Amino acid sequence: MDRDKLLKEIMILDFAAVDLGLYLNTHPNDERAINLYNRVVNKADGCRTKFEKFFGPLCSFRSPSRECWTWIDNPWPWSEKFNKNL
């Protein structure tokens, strides 16, 4: 399992969801956009679950924890090593 590849996938999908969400705020009846939004969100959900299972939590109050609280150990996104290979 490639951490950076999976993280990049989540970032791409989440950005698509953010952008579609903004569009839908002012075009709430656009069925094509809603379908696309749902596809993106579902796929991102799957990737997020997979990422957290192998590489630790993305969120400090929504993600399940392992026996040890790894939230404090995983790199922060502004650090060099976090997204060096994205």
Added chain:
Amino acid sequence: MWIYEKKLEYPVKIKNTNPALAKLILTQYGGPDGEIGASLRYLSQRFTMLTPQAKATLNDIGTEELAHLEIVAAIVHQLTRDMTTEQLKESGLDAYYVDHGDGIYPANAAGNPFTAAYLQSTGDPVVDLYEDMAAEEKARITYEYIMRFIDDPDVMDPIRFLRAREIVHFQRFGEALMYVQNEVDRKKIHPVKKPKCFENDCEC
């Protein structure tokens, strides 16, 4: 309520230290058209916004600006890694350094601290949305001015992303304004009470 996720909205991976560039980019953190001002502006204005479309637009763009704030800070942080005293002197970041060291501080490119005077929240949905459209344009032109000084593709990449978002947000605020304007026209009453002099029986 907000949810923090341990990732950036767009990746930042800068190899080379460049304090001179960091000094310029810092203005999009805490300068007059920077991301913290944008976020505060929209998140404050949403309480008196009209129509479901415009409320959601302010809420969600105000939230995205927080993610942009983190991207700008990550760029400055990575550009100021392992600075030598010589680099600090030559770059002009030395004055900032004696006040803040390697720290990230909300200031403009000239070092003036962030102030809420950079933004408005008037309580009038129409007035606020015009300000928001202007704010997105001002942030866009600031990114373009910054781009003149970037010769590092590692820096250009996330800056280009941030500039593009200003254009999208401008578009969304324009659409939100259309909804608000229609609502005001439909109700034939402005959301904010007009002064008495606007009434027909005014004697002054």
